[in-house]
Amino acid sequence: MTQSAASDWAPDDRLRLKPRTFGLRPFTRSFFLRPTEIVARELIGAWLVRRHENVLYGARIVETEAYLGSKDAAAHSFGGRRTPRVEAMYREGGHLYVFFVYGMHYCANVVTQREGVAEAVLLRAAEAPIDSRAGLLSGPARLCKALGITRELNGSDLLRSKQIRLLRGNAGVPRIAVTPRIGIDYAGSAKEWPLRFFDLDSPAVSGPTRLKKAK
DNA sequence: CACATGATCGCCT
DNA sequence: GGCGATCATGTGG
Numbered sequence: 001m002t003q004s005a006a007s008d009w010a011p012d013d014r015l016r017l018k019p020r021t022f023g024l025r026p027f028t029r030s031f032f033l034r035p036t037e038i039v040a041r042e043l044i045g046a047w048l049v050r051r052h053e054n055v056l057y058g059a060r061i062v063e064t065e066a067y068l069g070s071k072d073a074a075a076h077s078f079g080g081r082r083t084p085r086v087e088a089m090y091r092e093g094g095h096l097y098v099f100f101v102y103g104m105h106y107c108a109n110v111v112t113q114r115e116g117v118a119e120a121v122l123l124r125a126a127e128a129p130i131d132s133r134a135g136l137l138s139g140p141a142r143l144c145k146a147l148g149i150t151r152e153l154n155g156s157d158l159l160r161s162k163q164i165r166l167l168r169g170n171a172g173v174p175r176i177a178v179t180p181r182i183g184i185d186y187a188g189s190a191k192e193w194p195l196r197f198f199d200l201d202s203p204a205v206s207g208p209t210r211l212k213k214a215k
Numbered sequence: 216c217a218c219a220t221g222a223t224c225g226c227c228t
Numbered sequence: 229g230g231c232g233a234t235c236a237t238g239t240g241g
Contacts, residue, residue: 003234003235065222067222074222075222076222081238083237083238084237085236085237085238099222099236099237100235100236100237101221101222101223101235101236102220102221102223102224102233102234102235103221103233103234103235103236104223104224104233104234104235105223105224107222107223109222122222124222139223139224140222140223141223141224142223142224181222182222182223183221183222183223184222186220186221187222
């Protein structure tokens, strides 16, 4: 097989969690039921934690994008589209939506809003616990590859799954920048909506690190 | 059934 | 800045 499976994942030791992150606390469900752009902003600094053979690995999220469901031409659920692929986006906030793109990459999203409302936050980049500059988690597909996120984890509950969870950050409020989203040229006027958020102080952000001046 | 395309990345110029 | 890899998915016939 040429396509990677979560069960084949060989974690990088640089993602092994350090003792200072062992005390990270969980999110409440209600965190994910608020407006998606708020959740996207507040997920900067949160930790995505993965278990492999009883060892914990993880990374600190530094870049996200909000996708606003049926009114957002960039969202897979635009216009109320509901197909088997998008189904996980319709779950209650706090679940994971994983999709496959370009024949070789996975992307991971955190579902927001109540069940039946298909909005989500794309995880675009994260920092490794040891070396924040390593770049192995910079970009949505590399983030998935480094953490072994594949379709097998699609639909996971990030508050309860044994395999993958999301935990609150413990390092204070980061300085946040806001720009339009990346890679959605087909989305008409929605492509200019300011829905990409990143940690201004992180070296692991994937795309442009400043907003182009208008005109 | 056939076909067009993408929420990307890495390598090339 | 450009382009090829590579295939699941959605759409249309």
